[in-house]
Amino acid sequence: MDDPSLARRLWQANADWAQKILAHPFVQGLGDGSLPLGRFKSYVAQDAYFLDAFARAYAFCLAHGTSRDDLYGFSELIAGVLEELKLHESYTEKLQISLDGVTPLAATQAYVDFLLGNARQGVLGETIAGMTPCMRLYAYLGQTLAKKDVAPAYADWVSTYSDPGFEALAVRLEALLDRHAVDSPAVRANYRRAMELEYGFFDANR
8 A cells, every 4th residue: 555645644643633623622612502602703803814824825835836736726725715714704794803903812923923934934845834734624623523413603614614625625735735845854843833833723712
């Protein structure tokens, strides 16, 4: 049997964080509807701030791409972030929250600084290694929560991240990771650090 791809090996190597995040009360509360609305509103605002930076990190990747397929791939991924932001904007009227002038929590700012700090260095494989966990993790969370009865309160969130279209974006980014990254200490460290920051992001909003 062939060895799994680098993207798959990295995900498997960080299964401990994936399970810890799935079990977090915030994530479980999204599935069963027990998450307090105020916590969700804070999360939406923080996540919109984060997604702005995530899109910019993709733009750095696009600028450092080496092929036409990179151009297509990162353009599709940026468009995917814009679709996520549309979901967040749909909450603004419904939940009476503003996505403008958000003050980032320490956990949010740490994640943003990590992403953009890597992106500005221009080492494409290492940048992608720090971005892939977000996409694969959210697809995993959405698909796993969707296997059970989902409470109406946050069904839109679960539906977004369990959707085959989002899975396709995660796969697209993993293919770019396999193309541009090598199995190095820096790549492994960036992937794991992103998983740690994902946990910190959810935990800060609980």
